[in-house]
Amino acid sequence: MRIVMKFGGTSVADIGRIRNAARFVKREVDDGKSVVVVVSAMAGETNRLVALVKDAGPPAPALDARDIEYDAVVSSGEQVTSGLLALVLQNMGYRARSWQGWQIPLETDDAHGKARILRIQSPPLVEAIDGGEIAVVAGFQGVAGARITTLGRGGSDTTAVAMAAAIGAETCDIYTDVDGVYTTDPRIHKAARRIDRISFEEMLEMASVGAKVLQTRSVELAMAHKVRLRVLSSFDPPDQPGHGTLICDEDEIVEKKIVSGITLQRDEANVNVLSVPDEPGKAAAIFSLLGAANINVDMIVQSPSRSAGSANLSFTVPELELDRAVALLTAAKDQIGFSAMQSDKNIVKVSVIGVGMKSHAGVAATMFKTLGDKGINIRNISTSEIKISVLIESEYAELAIRALHQAYGLDRPPAGAP
Amino acid sequence: MRIVMKFGGTSVADIGRIRNAARFVKREVDDGKSVVVVVSAMAGETNRLVALVKDAGPPAPALDARDIEYDAVVSSGEQVTSGLLALVLQNMGYRARSWQGWQIPLETDDAHGKARILRIQSPPLVEAIDGGEIAVVAGFQGVAGARITTLGRGGSDTTAVAMAAAIGAETCDIYTDVDGVYTTDPRIHKAARRIDRISFEEMLEMASVGAKVLQTRSVELAMAHKVRLRVLSSFDPPDQPGHGTLICDEDEIVEKKIVSGITLQRDEANVNVLSVPDEPGKAAAIFSLLGAANINVDMIVQSPSRSAGSANLSFTVPELELDRAVALLTAAKDQIGFSAMQSDKNIVKVSVIGVGMKSHAGVAATMFKTLGDKGINIRNISTSEIKISVLIESEYAELAIRALHQAYGLDRPPAGAP
Numbered sequence: 001m002r003i004v005m006k007f008g009g010t011s012v013a014d015i016g017r018i019r020n021a022a023r024f025v026k027r028e029v030d031d032g033k034s035v036v037v038v039v040s041a042m043a044g045e046t047n048r049l050v051a052l053v054k055d056a057g058p059p060a061p062a063l064d065a066r067d068i069e070y071d072a073v074v075s076s077g078e079q080v081t082s083g084l085l086a087l088v089l090q091n092m093g094y095r096a097r098s099w100q101g102w103q104i105p106l107e108t109d110d111a112h113g114k115a116r117i118l119r120i121q122s123p124p125l126v127e128a129i130d131g132g133e134i135a136v137v138a139g140f141q142g143v144a145g146a147r148i149t150t151l152g153r154g155g156s157d158t159t160a161v162a163m164a165a166a167i168g169a170e171t172c173d174i175y176t177d178v179d180g181v182y183t184t185d186p187r188i189h190k191a192a193r194r195i196d197r198i199s200f201e202e203m204l205e206m207a208s209v210g211a212k213v214l215q216t217r218s219v220e221l222a223m224a225h226k227v228r229l230r231v232l233s234s235f236d237p238p239d240q241p242g243h244g245t246l247i248c249d250e251d252e253i254v255e256k257k258i259v260s261g262i263t264l265q266r267d268e269a270n271v272n273v274l275s276v277p278d279e280p281g282k283a284a285a286i287f288s289l290l291g292a293a294n295i296n297v298d299m300i301v302q303s304p305s306r307s308a309g310s311a312n313l314s315f316t317v318p319e320l321e322l323d324r325a326v327a328l329l330t331a332a333k334d335q336i337g338f339s340a341m342q343s344d345k346n347i348v349k350v351s352v353i354g355v356g357m358k359s360h361a362g363v364a365a366t367m368f369k370t371l372g373d374k375g376i377n378i379r380n381i382s383t384s385e386i387k388i389s390v391l392i393e394s395e396y397a398e399l400a401i402r403a404l405h406q407a408y409g410l411d412r413p414p415a416g417a418p
Numbered sequence: 419m420r421i422v423m424k425f426g427g428t429s430v431a432d433i434g435r436i437r438n439a440a441r442f443v444k445r446e447v448d449d450g451k452s453v454v455v456v457v458s459a460m461a462g463e464t465n466r467l468v469a470l471v472k473d474a475g476p477p478a479p480a481l482d483a484r485d486i487e488y489d490a491v492v493s494s495g496e497q498v499t500s501g502l503l504a505l506v507l508q509n510m511g512y513r514a515r516s517w518q519g520w521q522i523p524l525e526t527d528d529a530h531g532k533a534r535i536l537r538i539q540s541p542p543l544v545e546a547i548d549g550g551e552i553a554v555v556a557g558f559q560g561v562a563g564a565r566i567t568t569l570g571r572g573g574s575d576t577t578a579v580a581m582a583a584a585i586g587a588e589t590c591d592i593y594t595d596v597d598g599v600y601t602t603d604p605r606i607h608k609a610a611r612r613i614d615r616i617s618f619e620e621m622l623e624m625a626s627v628g629a630k631v632l633q634t635r636s637v638e639l640a641m642a643h644k645v646r647l648r649v650l651s652s653f654d655p656p657d658q659p660g661h662g663t664l665i666c667d668e669d670e671i672v673e674k675k676i677v678s679g680i681t682l683q684r685d686e687a688n689v690n691v692l693s694v695p696d697e698p699g700k701a702a703a704i705f706s707l708l709g710a711a712n713i714n715v716d717m718i719v720q721s722p723s724r725s726a727g728s729a730n731l732s733f734t735v736p737e738l739e740l741d742r743a744v745a746l747l748t749a750a751k752d753q754i755g756f757s758a759m760q761s762d763k764n765i766v767k768v769s770v771i772g773v774g775m776k777s778h779a780g781v782a783a784t785m786f787k788t789l790g791d792k793g794i795n796i797r798n799i800s801t802s803e804i805k806i807s808v809l810i811e812s813e814y815a816e817l818a819i820r821a822l823h824q825a826y827g828l829d830r831p832p833a834g835a836p
Binding site for chain 2: 015018019049052053055056057065066068069070071072073076079080082083084086087088090091095096097098100102103146147148
């Protein structure tokens with residue numbers, strides 16, 4: 001049986017942590033598995049390299065060559081870790097070797113700095129692991145033509161999933177600094193529970209609205225290729241690893257929860273555009289303007305305005321883009337013809353996620369009632385098939401999370417319960 | 419005209435130094451030259467990487483795989499510098515790209531950690547530089563099959579010379595932290611002068627007896643391929659570089675000095691083996707023993723012993739190997755049949771080097787007389803065609819250097835002289 005194991009930056013932060021990671025690998029190899037290990041750069045190393053590139057000067061105008069050199073420099077971080085882990089495994093008596101992106105080869109397009117994987121075909125690597133040698137793959141990097149590419153931040157997860165798909169791995173185990181995906185952030189609500197199994201779709205929604213365990217991109221890739229992902233902690237004892245959270249196809253989840261998790265997103269800001277003329281194309285003009293500036297708009301609500309023949313438009317943008325959005329709209333005020341604009345950073349987005357929603361009514365009603373009972377005002381609402389998001393004032397964030405977690409029956413059973 | 423420029427670790431120690439190196443490159447490119455730049459790792463970086471490898475654990479027994487991973491890790495240092503210098507050059511408005519060993523490809527044998535260059539054939543690189551793009555080559559590294567190799571310490575000089583030979587470069591300019599090769603160590607004798615031109619043979623002798631500007635290996639390679647080497651300082655102003663020292667074929671040196679330089683080597687130790695039976699094979703037994711243990715022996719002198727039918731043998735070994743040599747000989751004392759052994763670390767080797775010696779008599783006589791006049795006792799003597807070395811007590815080292823430097827007319831002419 002083939003598996004992929006991936007260790008992030010904090011799990012390979014120094015030689016001690018690399019040795020610890022090696023013990024997890026040992027366990028699987030001793031268990032008879034053919035193993036590909038994907039490693040990130042040692043924690044802090046990528047930032048150090050990126051800073052060097054930045055110091056090397058401002059980007060030359062319109063020069064793709066710059067991104068190529070960025071990749072040459074930054075990819076060295078994973079190269080080092082892969083060699084070191086291979087050495088540690090060798091010293092534990094195992095056959096192991098490092099594989100750089102160009103050695104596999106892990107072929108990507110030539111969008112340097114944010115390349116997409118095109119193809120992984122490596123008979124030598126498959127032969128090596130099936131022959132009992134451990135393949136330690138440098139994450140985050142690939143090759144386009146004869147040049148090194150990188151996949152963008154979080155790219156090592158993507159490498160791991162792509163390798164798992166390429167070799168037909170049974171699972172792709174992502175070792176990180178938390179022991180799984182939780183029903184909500186345990187720092188906010190102590191009764192949060194580790195989720196045993198969660199579907200790709202749910203995980204995607206979780207990732208996109210603030211559960212930072214996995215990059216959205218790697219979950220998408222896993223879903224597309226039906227790669228079973230497991231999130232595990234490398235801080236658990238290697239001889240007694242936790243169960244982690246399995247992210248898999250919905251069919252593999254026998255007991256479907258109506259709600260699997262509740263997430264909180266703090267980095268959004270609310271924009272209200274008042275008295276937009278109720279004419280064709282006016283709302284579209286606003287969103288085209290923002291779209292052209294690459295500003296993502298979410299949670300759009302249109303409501304009648306007090307002045308006849310016009311409407312108010314409320315939506316969210318990433319907090320980091322708020323100033324830019326406000327400036328763009330202010331400049332276009334006369335052209336669009338709205339009367340005023342308000343913006344507010346003191347809002348958060350709370351989302352309730354679960355595949356069970358598809359077949360259960362009343363999930364939204366429970367949410368609105370629960371928040372209403374606590375006196376929490378809902379500003380905007382958006383929904384998808386398996387997610388309901390509401391916009392509320394920041395100061396109610398923790399209260400809302402705790403109330404919803406309990407309302408949907410997600411709280412950890414009290415100690416001593418059967 | 420094609421040239422190779424090489425920058426060592428202190429010349430690319432940080433972004434400021436890399437920018438400085440770029441200015442030297444700019445000068446040559448603006449002058450219409452096709453340029454290959456070879457870079458070392460940033461000062462301290464290779465040591466950091468080697469320490470990581472060491473921390474990864476003791477070498478597994480008889481495992482070549484270990485050296486392969488050593489190379490994967492350690493070669494990343496030059497990879498980073500090559501990318502950074504390419505970026506800096508791009509930001510100065512030049513077309514530049516980094517070339518890793520495997521991208522050129524710079525093919526080596528598979529003696530990982532100390533690989534030898536087999537072949538450099540890179541039509542794409544030659545086409546690139548002749549088209550005006552600057553090729554920034556990561557030094558110290560090559561590729562064997564699909565694995566990264568390194569050339570051993572000082573390997574970036576070797577890379578530079580090999581690249582120069584491969585592209586038929588006019589010169590191979592080695593930028594370092596001194597402005598050339600000196601007639602003797604200026605820290606010992608202030609009147610030391612920078613040598614304008616020196617032959618490969620002389621430089622080889624200088625390098626092998628303590629002038630640490632260039633690795634012996636790179637000089638050998640330059641001599642074999644008739645690559646003209648120049649040693650220059652990257653600490654001189656880039657818009658007004660010094661002349662440095664040209665290391666070239668003897669034929670290019672019109673005015674041949676009888677003596678070109680005087681060197682001092684402190685890291686040798688003297689061993690005296692007393693009353694070795696004057697029988698065939700006894701002396702050979704001593705040197706076979708040391709040779710088998712990979713201990714280099716030099717300056718061998720055999721002299722009659724006081725006891726009839728035996729001889730004393732005096733020779734030098736590297737100071738670091740002295741204890742090992744003494745232990746080996748002590749263990750074989752009865753078998754070889756010598757009476758006693760003495761060793762002495764308080765000795766230095768002083769050498770006088772010059773191609774002119776070939777056609778001039780009296781060079782040795784001058785040396786012995788000069789040292790004798792100062793009351794300096796000569797312990798051992800060894801000579802080659804262009805070198806005379808003597809072993810003297812350590813405390814006379816500086817006195818000997820100064821006296822010889824003056825005796826051979828090497829002192830800087832007094833200020834104001836024509």
